[in-house]
Amino acid sequence: MEEFNWGDLINPEFYINLEIAGHKIGLYVVLFIVFAETGLLAGFFLPGDSLLFLSGIYSKALMSELMVIESDFLNVLCVASLVALAGIIGNLFGYWFGAKSGNYLYQKEDGFLFKKKYLFESKAFFEKHGGRAIIFARFLPVVRTFTPIIAGVANMEFKKFVFYNIISSIAWSFSLIFAGHYLYRFLLDSYGFDLTHYIEYIIIIIIAITTVPFVIKLIKNKRAKK
Template sequence: MPLAVGTFDPLISAGPALVWAVVLTFVFLECALIVGLFLPGDSMLITAGIVMASHATGETQVWALSIGAMVAAISGNQVGYVIGQRTGHRLVARKNGRYINTANLQRVSGLLERHGFLAVLVARWIPWVRTLCPMVAGAAHMDHRKYTVASTIGAIIWAPVLLLIGYYAGGFLERVPWLMPAVIVALVIGLIAGTAIGMRHYRQEMARPAEDFDVDAAVVAEAES
């Protein structure tokens, strides 16, 4: 039996204010703080774009939100860089951690050492690297101007692209009356579940024993290899 559009009206009508709040918060956290490692950022942006497609002012809203998401990403990157910079050259890893472990920090350090500017651009599209890169760049004292230019370009080609993919995909979904609300509900449920699971993994990660990761030593080791 087809799903009635009216069944999902409360959820669909919750945006765009709710969408703005979720998108800006998630994007900033993903780019600034360790907790962002465990948030479903890419799927959230696509979901937000699809939700925007269900509103009469969706096109205006999604383009405005793209700018807002870019600003949130750029701001988050700067906060992450400053956090890393203030740690000196040592970051805290987690023994047997899923993401915040010495192996992953070594990989990010290696990428920055070998590729610098390009690594910051590429990091935008790799979820766990996206969060760790700003802090590692700050701790490694990467040239701030170079980092800012690279991270800003990355923000411009990341958030808007995923939001617009979702928005224009939503335009196709709207051609089938019952399909759009069904897809929105499925995506929102998946997003909520992913966030809840991510927060559980975050607590488990933070509960693991801490160990120092020396960025300077990692850079020297990378140069010698």
């Protein structure tokens, strides 16, 4: 058994290849992480976008934990559908938690896993974009964890929330998983370039794409307030 490294916790490939007693459990771990990142306060530090992208690359291996499917397309479709469902359920849980907890979260002290500033940043994001924030938030690390909770705290109309929740989860999961799979296949078949040999770079690029614009926006907003 390989020695555990704390750095593995932010490495999506670690979760996809997890085994227990010789049995692969990567698919179940991926689904739980998606649920946790979109529904639990403690899920903001987990890999999201990069995990989905890699799930597209390893879709056949992941689906083989449930059943053997020969069709490449069906493997990707099934993984994307399961991830979308996990994301929908996660957001519903976050909404329910927000509706039940109310203002308690705003009075809660910062802890190791909970940072109040993330709550306020998500609230500002939600108030600015309304229902569209549910869709936008899916593609933004940290924000996607807190936005459904804020929607619950703000008593957003449940039917409206469910609509945007379903649309956003499908868009997020299908775009990243299908992009991962077919970009991997295209580069491998056309140029013999294997993306699995450059996982670290993929993670860095995806994190940069998803977080840098958000960080720049926050910096601009803070400067504008001064």
